[in-house]
Amino acid sequence: MSIAFTTEKQLAIAAVRRASYLTSQVFNKLVKNETLTKGDKSPVTVGDYAAQALISSMLHHAYPDDPIVGEEDAASLRVESGKTMRERIVELANEALTMDLQEGDYAEWGIGPGKAKSAEEILDAIDRGNYSGGRTGRMWCIDPIDGTKGFLRGEQYAVCLAFIVDAQVQIGVIGCPNLPHDLSKPDGGKGCIFVAVRGQGAQQLSLTGANPTPLSMPPYEASTFNFVESVEAAHTSHSTIEKISNILGIARPPIRMDSQAKYGCLARGDGGAYLRMPTGVGYQEKIWDHAPGSLLVEESGGVVFDSRGKPLDFGLGRTLGENMGVIATVKSAQAKLIEAVQKALETEKAKA
Ligand SMILES: Nc1ncnc2c1ncn2[C@@H]1O[C@H](COP(=O)(O)OS(=O)(=O)O)[C@@H](OP(=O)(O)O)[C@H]1O
Numbered sequence: 001m002s003i004a005f006t007t008e009k010q011l012a013i014a015a016v017r018r019a020s021y022l023t024s025q026v027f028n029k030l031v032k033n034e035t036l037t038k039g040d041k042s043p044v045t046v047g048d049y050a051a052q053a054l055i056s057s058m059l060h061h062a063y064p065d066d067p068i069v070g071e072e073d074a075a076s077l078r079v080e081s082g083k084t085m086r087e088r089i090v091e092l093a094n095e096a097l098t099m100d101l102q103e104g105d106y107a108e109w110g111i112g113p114g115k116a117k118s119a120e121e122i123l124d125a126i127d128r129g130n131y132s133g134g135r136t137g138r139m140w141c142i143d144p145i146d147g148t149k150g151f152l153r154g155e156q157y158a159v160c161l162a163f164i165v166d167a168q169v170q171i172g173v174i175g176c177p178n179l180p181h182d183l184s185k186p187d188g189g190k191g192c193i194f195v196a197v198r199g200q201g202a203q204q205l206s207l208t209g210a211n212p213t214p215l216s217m218p219p220y221e222a223s224t225f226n227f228v229e230s231v232e233a234a235h236t237s238h239s240t241i242e243k244i245s246n247i248l249g250i251a252r253p254p255i256r257m258d259s260q261a262k263y264g265c266l267a268r269g270d271g272g273a274y275l276r277m278p279t280g281v282g283y284q285e286k287i288w289d290h291a292p293g294s295l296l297v298e299e300s301g302g303v304v305f306d307s308r309g310k311p312l313d314f315g316l317g318r319t320l321g322e323n324m325g326v327i328a329t330v331k332s333a334q335a336k337l338i339e340a341v342q343k344a345l346e347t348e349k350a351k352a
């Protein structure tokens, strides 16, 4: 039986909508010294930090006892060299926190005019995302900007939030400010929010929360089947995916796109499968890069599993553990895809 989680859903949509607005505003004004390179060489911008502060703050006002797994932490903002970025982040987070209430917003979530926070409170809100995750209880999972490289290129990125109970994703919300409403019309309307609640299906909304459209993936069809995959070659093995594509005799080229916008596209039928194959450098996938997207696909009639056909485990901590890849597709393609993936991996092993 599914539980409604009505307030959690409303809160998640409101937080992602506000953060999507914040990040698209930041992009238009981003200057050179507003991006850092993290220890793992990946970029993080004032937009990532401010969006995590905003979402984390709203969650904490609504559910003070719920732990949060968030991608970012404020350590490099608390030192002297982080002063310029810190000040900008506080300004951006406060602009977003104090925006007028919109339909579906509640002042109790710490938002609306007069709800600005101190620098210390903003940094604490970012650091509240330090939960180590685990198998039991409620938790929230934030990726404030997923696909930061795509964000910096002015391409696709996503504001991602999941609500997890006992290691099962119950709510997934993904805001994609740059995603065309219709991929075949790249110059048409842009900006989508994807929402899924376990047992209640999935929807696409406009960025304002209007025009809810139910999502349902089309069944497997050999002649139109294609893949969606990451842009960055360091994040997924493009060559393994090409092998899988050849084994299946797929004629259409893959759609390359950053972030969990890939899961959104798949859920609405823009592609046949999303494949993410390990590059062999020992990288462990993070739960915030897959939690909302996986529920979105499942609630649209799809399945998400690793290269052995096993479901993703969100109860292991902040990562998905040993990287066996991620495959998301419509149910009717699952068996074919696992077989092709196994075949491709065996060929690679034989060559190594
Ligand atoms: N080496 C490696 N392998 C696999 N994955 C990695 C790796 N490094 C980073 N990341 C994570 O990839 C997240 C972005 O994934 P995308 O699919 O959007 O990648 S891409 O930008 O389209 O290439 C990206 O998310 P964000 O940091 O939120 O942008 C990272 O969590």
Ligand SMILES: [Mg+2]
Binding pocket: 042, 043, 044, 071, 148
């Ligand atoms: Mg990152």
Ligand SMILES: [Mg+2]
Binding pocket: 143, 145, 146, 147, 288, 289
């Ligand atoms: Mg990410």
Ligand SMILES: [Mg+2]
Binding pocket: 048, 071, 143, 144, 145, 146, 147, 148
């Ligand atoms: Mg991120």
